[in-house]
Amino acid sequence: MSSTASSFTFADLFAGIGGFAAALRAFGGMPVYSVEVDEAAARVYELNWGHSPLGDITADANDGVMNVPAHDILAAGFPCQPFSKSGAQRGMDETRGTLFWNILKIIDAHHPPVVILENVRNLAGPRHRHELQVIIEQLRAAGYHVSEEPSVFSPHLLPLELGGRPHVRERVFITASYDPDGMGDLDPPPAVTNRSLREAEEWSLEADLPLDPDPHAAGCDLSADEVRWINAWDDWVTMMWCLRRAEAARTGDPLRKLPGFPIWSDAWVLLDNLEIPAETPAWKANFLRKNAALYTDHKAEFDAWYQRHGVAGFPVSRRKFEWQAQSAERLWDCVMQLRPSGIRAKRPTHLPALVAITQTPVIGPRKRRLSPREAARLQGLPDGFTFGEQAAAATYKQLGNGVNVGAVWHVLREHVRRDEAILKRTPTGRRILQTILEAPTSPDEVLDDVVRASQRGQ
Template sequence: MTDTSEEPAFRFVDLFAGIGGFHAALSAYGGTCRYAIEIDPYAAAAYQRNWGMDPRGDITKDANDDVMNVPPHDILAAGLPCQPFSKSGAQRGMDETRGTLWFNTLRIVQEHKPTVVLIENVRNLAGPRHDHELRIIVRTLREEGYRVSDVPAIFSPHLLPPALGGRPQVRERVFITATYNPKGIGDSRPTPVATMADRFDGWGPDDWDLDTHLPLDPDHHVQGCDLTPSERLWIDAWDEFVQLMWEEREGKRLPGFPIWADAWVEVDELRIPVETPLWKRQHLTKNAVFYTEHRKTLDKWAKKWGVFTDAFPPSRRKLEWQAQDTPRLWDTVMHLRPSGIRAKRPTYVPALVAITQTSVVGPRERRLSPREAARLQGLPDGFNFGEQPTSATYKQLGNGVNIGVVWHILRAHVNRDRDVLQTTPQGRRILAAVDGAPDAPDKLLAEMFPVAG
């Protein structure tokens, strides 16, 4: 959809828009969206509900060699579909149809030469398997006159302190940022605008506390987020295991290697096939030593809870303890993964994903609520998800961009490319908008989306 309005601070387009993470950050900076497009009807409905624009459409029909329905703009933002590059997909890159959507995006760049281009994708795009695809994106942008780093920015919201719009979520994402620079001003191969080594104002990622900084909702019961009886059984059993081990090991921290109940045998009885990979051989050996040391307690515990019965599938007979000195499993944040139960301290949480494995918040004895998940992405509490199923909300948030990170990336980008931006009216407008904005978008977004009273 295309929208026209009074002269804004800058104009932007929102490609592969999802529910509008880019829209939130860029509109909070004072920009006006001229065009948005999203092929998923449910995400598009949420976008329309909140932003007043219907983005339903297909970019391959709006931007190709014969048609250009995308209007002129100053900033092009695109959350390129991640499945061709994601570890959860087939990783075929540009051999897959969705990977070729970059070329529809490039057609828009060729037609309108936006002042700034912001491309977001999963961390895997910067991995060795997709070096070819990344180089194609960088090379084609340079051919169109853009200053762009050989190495993309890789960043996560948990690195930013709350005052800068950070959130307690490890969500490493790739950002390719480019500035139109046909005159070749300054460095043509700049450094990336952000890295995972960046730190701010003395803030450390381990300083996060979910209850305080997210914050967690006080309710222990949220519709659609409750644990099943089987899930509670598994957690209760391993919670007792954790407490037993703290007592028996006299305060010594639980092992950091995966604890596999199925691998518990006496060391003298351990038989490992010669073809077993080294990593598995090490884990089997460590579990045998652990079992031998604590056999009496472990046998009694396993019998009490029926660990080796059908009540515990193989994936629930394994605990990955990453919670350091946390006293109880119920005090941790858990992921019920296909590979086992992973527990960590309740500081930051793993990345929201568009499939399953929503984090279990032990102190609340339930999964993250949709509203808590929305906060992890920087969306205000007034953002309206309508009456859609919880699963649809999780999917949309798992596919989205983190607003605080977009805010930070744009600010870092204009600061890096200030020498180019100040040479054009469009660039100066973008600079003025970013320079005049607060350190974080949170208050602005809360004002844009007041909570219904």
């Protein structure tokens, strides 16, 4: 499909169910290529975007093979495979065998005017600094204007009217513009900064997500065991607040918050009996000491609670608890994740990042899990977006692997604003600028119509 006077073309790599496609098509972009290796995700993509992306980028972009057509914007939520640290000076050879190498083959073949890559937050952390540096160096070697510092952004930092969502999901975005003449800054600032653009301090899940009108969404009920575990820790939270209030009344000191460190009931021993092996990591030794001190202060109450709820019979991960809900009065007032590290509680103002494994958030006031439709809204997909007849577990996995539509919308808009002088130098760049900068302020204004039109094959 060729460009028109008011649109751009794009290639959608590692396409998943189409988070990038949602943002780019809502901007007015026209797809010329998409690829996704997962069959279930490709089926959902086809249901909503009118064509199947099923395929393998390693077969379509390789030595001597280039099945990806020319395009204006390249988008890729690529897996981050580690590069060899021994090859820091080996240039493109170092990326060979990683999926980023296939992206580079496409870039070298077509030099799309704009590239937007997305990855997990850890890519910008110290453990992956080398991998990030290789990516930046290779993009610059290919003639791209790209910041040394990537954009880190989360949809909860955007107001609802700009496509934001009550979803704490920090992701790394690497954005670049083709600048073979080197007209831009040697090291430009990142397209966006990791700061809030909202005036209101808190989100409302009920109104801003919104939650489903039916409080008992089908298939989202908690099991009897899950209710029992949450009830037990709800009782612990109530007990701790009672202990804190009694302490404040006795001493005249301000009311203390509940402990913010991980609570490990298996580590409840008196301080005098605490033994920490020499090889114990410092972080773990610190938590062991804190748990022992807490238990020593409240041994009678903790022992009674432990026996009352039969905590010894809980799975190991359910004998652990993380309170991050500040002044909430009850656990059932919170949103929760049943994690391998324990039951984590947060205030019900926003939701933690969806992940591609079984940690679907529990909505405490509804006493159920987040529904698939609510999870789709959390990623910025409209209610008309369909997942077909697949199991809810598959939908949660796909959404956990996906990119948030509002975050892509914001990052791409800010990127073309930053590189406006570079993009204005070519007809294609000017077309991208016009299309993106004249689009609505939020994908929500047009996305439902775009999805429905795509589903009808228009």
